[in-house]
Amino acid sequence: MSRYDIADWDATVDTIKNAQRIAIACHVNPDGDALGSLLGTSLALRSLGKTTYPTWGSEPVVPPPSLMFMPGADSLVPSPAIPDDIDLVVALDCGAAHRLGTVEKLALASDPLINIDHHPGNDEFGTLNVVVDFASSTAEIVAFLLKDVGVELDHDIATCLYTGVVTDTGRFQYGNSSPETLRLAADLLSYGVQAPQIALEVFESAPFTYLKLLGRVLERASLLEEQRFVYSWITRKDLKETGVGADETDLLIDAVRATRDADVAAIFKEQKDGNYRVSLRSKSGPDSPPVSVGEIARAYGGGGHELAAGYTAPDVESAVKGILKHLVDRPES
């Protein structure tokens, strides 16, 4: 039986083994798991003598500052630079093909196309699908897959995979951290991964101006006590005035969700086109199970996990209304 009992597991292992020129793409605007899976896979397959083209389908194909330290970051290629004669496309951490952005077309035209992901509701857009929705991270799935492909892990590969695991588990705090996840993390540390250094880079290296932006976010935070819902927002103007990059705002939601008075948290981020990117987080209430924010996000054309999800809304007011619609029917606490 294959790991996780995934029907396509063995065929995926064989397909990777047999491919020589491989395009690898994660979702647009990558986070730690997307980038860690991408670079970990790329470095691992290069160690087997394969040619890889690691990329993603949004500009720029440059890691956000907090992930710039990752090994292999200098090997990323812009998606238009991927040649036509590749043998295989591997999609990582994409719940749906559109998450590939400008790489979607190339990916869907490829046979084989391997889809490795842990988002519930993944629409299995690959010709081979390794979708494990209880895995902590795509990096966790990738780690086991690479072992079966015959890759010998090393410091750099392990660093990438560890970064994916540590970010998607919220530093091993979320419920998706299984015993298996922690055993994997321990195994990765044995390759010399510098966990404190990674934590410093990812979680404690924001520019000073980030604190000012965080101040605005916290000042604006609103609590709807009845619904146990907290939210805040940032505009393009906030970013301009504080000098913080849009790719440095991922952790703002963690500050907003850190109140015992709410179990659903949202942050709305104004995009270049004037729409707002909605990030949702959920946790168990005092007497109630967590709200599935993945369901809320999917209702509005987005996606994600049960406890962490996102979508796009035209403005803050309508987004709040839309979320509240899903919070009224909660079981009595």
Ligand SMILES: [Mn+2]
């Ligand atoms: Mn992920």
